[in-house]
Amino acid sequence: MRIELFPSRTLAIYLAKLFVTRILGVLLLLVIVLQMLDLLSESGKILAYPGNGEAQLWHYMTLRIPQLIARFLPYSVLLATLFTFWPLNTNSEVIAMRAAGLSAHQILAPLLLTAFAISAFSLAFNERVVTRATGTLKAWEAAGYGPVPKDPAVRNSVYLPDGPHILAAATVSGSGKDTKMEGVTWYQRDAAGIILAEVRSPSATYASPGWQLESPVRFDVAKTETTRLGTQIVAQGVTPAQVAITKVDPDRQNIFELSRSIAALDASGRRTSELDGKWWHKLSGPLSAILMPLLGSVAAFGLARSGQLLVRAVIGMALGFAYFVVDNAALAMGNFGAYPPMIAAWAPFLLFALLGETVLVRTEE
Structure with a gap:
């Protein structure tokens, strides 16, 4: 018997559209709010330089927004998972899908595929846009928000x-x-x-x-x-x-430039474990978006009338945020040399992938 990994084409597109619109909505809201707060704290420093005005504030925003997108895209995927599954469960749409013979993994498959595409976009966006914006912004900050240095790699x-x-x-x-x-x-x-x-x-x-x-x-x-x-x-x-x-500075260099820098440092006999961990995290970081539908899916299954839907949503959110805490802690331990760089970057990803799959199977039962 052939096993279908995805539901019907119509249902897969329906779920993917719901998921994408909510990701964009949550990300837009987070970026707007956080950019306003960040601008309030930095605008005084920017305008303190003689001659700076509204144009420099807009320039700062163009350099800061890519950083905010890169940092909070995985959070947006997590919250979008909850906002997608909550109404589907409340309106008994998940129950209808299960009654039609779909498993929890089939219902989740369109979201996982969408999250994989977002991870690929995030990786390319980080390497092509965020590293350049970060380099220019740090050089501008070092100049006291004066004229932008011609060499952003200062x-x-x-x-x-x-x-x-x-x-x-x-x-x-x-x-x-x-x-x-x-x-x-x-x-x-x-x-x-x-x-x-x-x-x-x-x-x-x-x-x-x-x-x-x-x-x-x-x-x-x-x-x-x-x-x-x-x-x-x-x-x-x-x-x-x-x-x-x-x-x-690994934040200023893309993965290829960082590879050459690590090789040069290694050839000179210098310690590179911190940079090795950052190199691996350039891959594992964007891929964290794939985990978010799996960790947040606990809100999808279980009867809404049981009164535990809010508890399930909180558990899904807690699992997602716990991943980011553990990921940052593991990366810090890797920087101190307590963990090998590859383990520090990938262990949280694998651990929470297993944890999310376990929770999904248990909640399905």
Whole structure:
């Protein structure tokens, strides 16, 4: 006997349409409310920069909205699952489907397929849009909401060791021999790590080897004396390649760029477990939308007249939000090295997939 994975074509389209419209409605509502709250907290900082006005506020919104969509799309799928199944159960439509011979998995199949398509869209959207918007927004924030830097990949607060000494820069832009540092401080330290002197400069360029400081000023810690210096070249052991991999922000890089950054860090012998976990989470994060119909389906089954429909909806919501809590906790544990990166990214997904399937089978019985 052939087993049908989906209900009839008409019923599958009907359920998918209900699901998609509710996802869009919930996502639109969440984004509007959260964007308004976020704009209230940031508008003062944006308008504090001379010359900023309404255009800059709209520009901030165009950069922030993709982040909100990426973060709250899985939540929207969870809430849309509850808003889809609640009226279907209340109006006895689920009972009619079961009476027609459909299993709980067949009723859920159109929603799971829709959620898979949303996950694929979310993955592409995150890699193509969100990473670019995040890079530009962080660079703009670092500039105090002044003119948007031409290089959206500007890195902030970079620290580079050269033996016992440290070369610090407020911002680093460019790449290779064109790398430029701004807000530079060269800390001269002894073997015990005690700072002997500080050399400050507004900018530095690569001198091949070393970094040439512009108008440097030296402060002697022991003598508490400040001296203006001429051309000064420091940190001759620091190369542009080391600068490029010093501070990797996985939120700014797509999965391919992050792979290259991880390979470069690994080749230099640096710890990459945190970035490995972020890399795997770039895949498991968008796929979390697939879990939401499974976790929220507890609201679909069971008699509405039993008086437990609200309890079932609360259980479904609790399961969905519990996944996000466990997912963030596992990722944090992976960053600390307690879990392997792959386990930290995928264990919550597999755990809640099994939990959702167990709850679905039990509620069906």
